[in-house]
Amino acid sequence: MDFLTLIQLLDSTVRLATPLLLACLAGLYSERAGIFDIGLEGKMLAAAFFSAAIAAMTGSVWIGLLAGIGASLALSAIHGIASITFRGNQLISGVAINFLAAGLTVLIAQAWFQQGGRTPSLIGKARFEPITLPFAENVQNVPFLGPIYYELISGHSILVYVAFAAVPFTWWLLFRTRFGLRLRAVGENPAAVDTAGVSVVGLRFAAVGICGILCGIAGAYLSTALQAGFVKDMAAGRGFIALAALIFAKWRPWHALYATLLFGLFGALETRPDVIEQIIGIKVQGQLLAALPYVMTVIILAGFVGKAIPPRAGGEPYVKER
């Protein structure tokens, strides 16, 4: 495999890892605060549709992004009301949200655009265009570092950089601020937080809200940057891979980056079976590669390679004074 193929492969790794990373961080906030969220998929899907639909109507991708975040936040609100206010089962609520998004997006797309559950193709300002970083064109002929900067680091849409910047920001917010400490505490021992006079409900809603915003960006990235328009079921299990990455990362921000990059690489390799054959000399079926993130997550979950311990109060509604 030559150098340029490697760069191309890594480039598409970054592209494919971005939505996973955003969704994975979204889940991280929610689960660190003790709210399991298997509705990441649905929130991404809803955001993907609404950002593409509104961008197509207004011609502005930024308004589209806001609409996508709004849609994702609306689903987050349902999840919050069901699992925080009414102390319902968080997993069942997540399942419902996934189906709600899967159904409603197609239904509304059909009602609005009559194109069989898709939005019109986005062009021009209705899409996030790749950004060429400063001096990228000047240095592209510099050996080795030039192509890395020009092909790999430069030339992505703004949301890719947002996603990567969200990693250190999340780390800082969770581990270096008072809000972060409380948020983590509420996922481990909500009674202690309550005793300290901090609102458990408020913190959990804040976490679910952040989760909604990040899922919204992830969904908008899918339909307005990675592709040009919404098609039915376009999240295609990414929400679940993000969930897998979250477990793989053991609920830590930097590890979330590594895990999603790894799973992004699997995704990139899936489209390039020739490369795998070159490297390991065996023809690997794409279907088996597709299953790899899930298999690896199960192995991690089983504790064969380091144990993944979720936040202690995860999945349990908090009831004052038992």
Add this chain to the structure above:
Amino acid sequence: MDVMPKWAEVILVPLISLLLAAILSALVILAIGEDPVAAVKLMVTGALGSSYGWGYTLYYATNFMFTGLAVSIAFHARLFNIGGEGQAALGGLGVALACLYIPWPHWSLALVGAALAAGLFGAAWAAIPAWLQAKRGSHIVITTIMFNFIAASLLNYVLVNMLRPQGSMDPATARFPETVHLPTLHDLLAPLGIEFSRSAPANVSLLVAVAACIFLWFLIWRTRLGYEIRSFGNSESAARYAGMPPVKIIMVTMMISGALAGMMAINNVMGEAERLVLNSVEGAGFIGIAVALMGRSHPLGVFIAAILFGFLYQGGAELALWTTIPRELIVVIQALVILFTGALDNMVRMPLERIFLAARHRRAPKPERKGA
């Protein structure tokens, strides 16, 4: 003491939840510019107005009975088996192998053999997450979700690379031999002098599904194992203290659950398609969650909920055929049912409990305060 009388718990709460889901569904239909009343009329005539419609309704209901029962028994042990989809897919593989490679002399023997194979494959697929939950403490919801995806990839691989007949482009097995053809309701009812549509796919597996409902009722409420499963679901520590082995209960419950989900394949793979195709389950594993929630994990409730969802499914197909409302409307309704009967259960329950409590206080004189 329970706050609410039993009838309110069993009938009133699900009914109100269902009503809320129905109202919202009607609003959704209105919002996309269609007439909800006309839509319901079309669904009723399409799904229940002819023996053809009934044939499809009951065919779908058969699927949902199996997957609904699968989710229900796991619920009784407070396990959430979200992996019905994967287990049913593996069940399909079991049915395909049994039908293709064993020369059955008669369909009845084939049905028994295929059901066994389907159950075995489904149970095996559920056994791994169960073992991981019981022994390693891995969360069963996450592992079963992962196993759905792994099953899909595995089936894709097996169909494309192993079971696909030579020269065929379609990722599907060869057609099953004529001898394993299951009698449809038309074949079954004709000797009794009842006319039933010839082209509807409902078949003898419906009877197996009904038998499974009765079997599960017996298992849960009339056997020692059922008692153990319910005890474990109500209080794991109490069950442990009473000497019930948690590992055994988790394993057995999940394997029964997986077997039930897998046995769905005798209906959709053996009874209808008569070959194994890609994505044969078509979301029935997930609908099982809605069915189990709506049926309150009781076999009779599951039976009724499965028929309702069968109706919705067939009615939705008719809607998609005759109007511009896409089939996804059913997915929305399904989501609303899961939301209201599952996640937002307390929203309905809390005010109701308050009403019943107030009513009781009014009826009974206030208890005397003891002591100072």
